[in-house]
Amino acid sequence: MAGKPFPYRDYLAPGYWPMWLGFGLLKAATRLPVNWSLAIGDKLGWLIYHLVASRRHVACLNIKQAYPDYTEAQRQQLNLACFRSLGMSIFETAYAWYGTDAKLRKICAVEGLHHVEQARENGRGVIILTGHFTTLDIGGRLSGFYLSDYNGVYKKAHNPLFNAMMTHCRARYGNALIENRDVRKVIKGLKQGNPTWFAPDQDFADQDIVFTPFLGGLATTLTATAKMARLTGASVIPFCPVRLDKTRADGVRYKMVFYPPLENF
Structure with missing residues (x-):
């Protein structure tokens, strides 16, 4: 989707300058x-792990609850791997927002796309069910190479400049970018047959949620997925953007994986 020109003049105040430097x-x-960028991100994640003790502690508690049989060494190893992935995601977001199609097409492949195509052939909308992985933004950009006219659902960021840049860049790929509160627009798109990217794994406080068993504990998830599927008749297809451990011989580093539709959902 061709985006509108970015409103630079709205964000020239000195308070925004550090973020402009980051961009x-x-x-x-x-x-x-x-x-190269992923290697730098890996080291950055290592640094964050050692410097931000509070977040490291929270992650450690979550891992301990999810994997009670792990040894302390295994938990620390997994925790560090999570932070390294987080560091890489910073550079992946850069490629998602500012990278060229020519460069990105060379590093991705797709698996299971026929599940989406079959659902669309039946004239039904498709909910692309995913989660807030560290590969979230790069996955959204790369999946746009395989999904025509897909809509993306997002949560508004608190910082005005960050939100403006995020929506401006994300609007460059896909069909429409829809704020998560605009349920009517989401449903309209599904009824029109648009695949719709949706990640219900975060608690949005004022929306309907349920607690469900997850890795040995209870986690919140939105009930909106089931409601939208029932209301629109859309298929629900799980989607996972996978970062490969190493670049393949053909240059591929990311794999967009679409799974079979959920039954009786």
């Missing part, structure tokens, strides 16, 4: 080879 660095990073 500039991210855009500059896209000139590097993808593997």
Whole structure:
């Protein structure tokens, strides 16, 4: 979807300058080879792990609850891997927002796309059910190479400049970008047959949620997925944007995986 010009003049106040610097660095990073950026991100994640003790502690508690049989060494290893993935996601977001199609097409492949195509052939909308993975933004950009006219649902960011830049960049790929509160627009798109990217794994406080068993504990999830599927007759297809451990011989580093539709959902 062709986006509108970015309203730069609305965000020239000095308070926004540090964030502008961050955006500039991210855009500059896209000139590097993808593997170089990921290597830098890996080291950045290592640094965050060692410097931000509060977040490291929270992650450790979650891992301990999810994997009670793990040894302390295994928990620390997984915790560090999560932070390294987080560091890489910063550079992946840069590529998603500012990278060129020519560069990104070379590093991705798709698996299970026929599940989406079959659902669309039946004239039904498709809910692309995903989660807030560290590959969220790069997955949204790369999946746009395989999904025509897909809509994306997003949560508004608190910082005005960050929200404006996020929506401006994300609107460049896909069909429409819909704020999560605009349920009518989401439903309209599904009824029109548009695949719709939706991640219900976060608690939005004022929306209908349920607690469900997840990795040995209870986690909140939105009930909106089931309601929208029932109301529109849309198929629900799980989707996972996978970052491969190493670049394949053909240059692929990411795999967009679409799973079979959920039954009786």
